[in-house]
Amino acid sequence: MDVQTFRVPLEPASGAIPLPVALRAVQGIHDLLQYAARTAESGPRLLFTDRRGRDVDAFLRQVGFATAGNDPAEHRGAEISGAETGAAGFGVFLSRVPVAPPGPEPLFGEALTGRRVVTVLHAALRAAREAAERVLAHRDRLGVFDDYVEQGVSANLCAALADVGGGLRLHRPFEVSFHWADSAPAGPPDETVAFTSPVVRVIARAGRELQALAHSGPATITGTVESLWRKGLPPRVKIQGELRTSSGTYERAVWVAVGEADYRRAFLAQIERRALRVDGRLVPGQRRLELRPDGGLEVLPR
DSSP: OOOEEEEEOOOTTTSSHHHHHHHHHHHHHEEEEEHHHHHOOOOOOOOEEEEOOOOHHHHHHHHHEEEEEEEEETTTTOOHHHHHTTTSOOOOOOEESSOOOOOOOSSSOOOOOOOHHHHHHHHHHHHHHHHHHHHHOOOOOOOGGGGGGGTTOOHHHHHHHHHHTTTTOOOOEEEEEOOOOOTTTSSSEEEEEEOOOOHHHHHHHHHHHHHHHHOOOOOEEEEEEEEEEEEEOOOOOEEEEEEEEETEEEEEEEEEEEEHHHHHHHHHHHHHTTTTEEEEESSSSSSSSSEEEOOOEEEEEO
């Protein structure tokens, strides 16, 4: 078994986890494993909107779950400080994932093994923490999270991490330790990924914003060309600027699928440092935030 240990801070007064917080944390752990499995199965997505498949259901049924006793932070040298947790220690949840499922290997494709899923989860948690730390350290906008989708960060994963931290309002610190089975020692080194309260708060905000954007539908991006992409069809232009949607206004970079004529116009606009405006519709379920235009690009006057 590959074992993931989730440590959630106890309340200082009671030495326990409030039942609603514990219930939400367990749901968050379930969803972290679910969306790591879906990423391993079908690739990274900004937002998973369809129903999960049979292989993901089969994987989740193999996962074992347990709890452990109090784990005082002051005796472990935890990355989360005793001051932040109230020095009351941690409640411990364990998920145990079989490295490989029983039965024969599939005839086609790659099996959705536990080791694949947990490796994806490990990379995604590290990436989500790094994205949040960038936002905090450099006052970056939440659009930074778009850069980590290829590493398994999705709106769904961010929401699940927020749940492990107690939900949208609590933003409690927690940490996740990864212990890899000796029988299949190809995994990364054992590691603890710690999430402080500010990091959990940023991740929760990023998850809400990504979900809102993915469901926005009609949108308008006004800004300058950040980059151009000719590989594959249709060509795409990345525009950084003000994104107006039904859910709000954001400072973000958006990929826009364009035709050859608009691609050339965007190229000239980039050289001349002129702004563009594009009306269209945001498309969920992609690997990046993408807008499909209703018409052509509008090059704005200087």
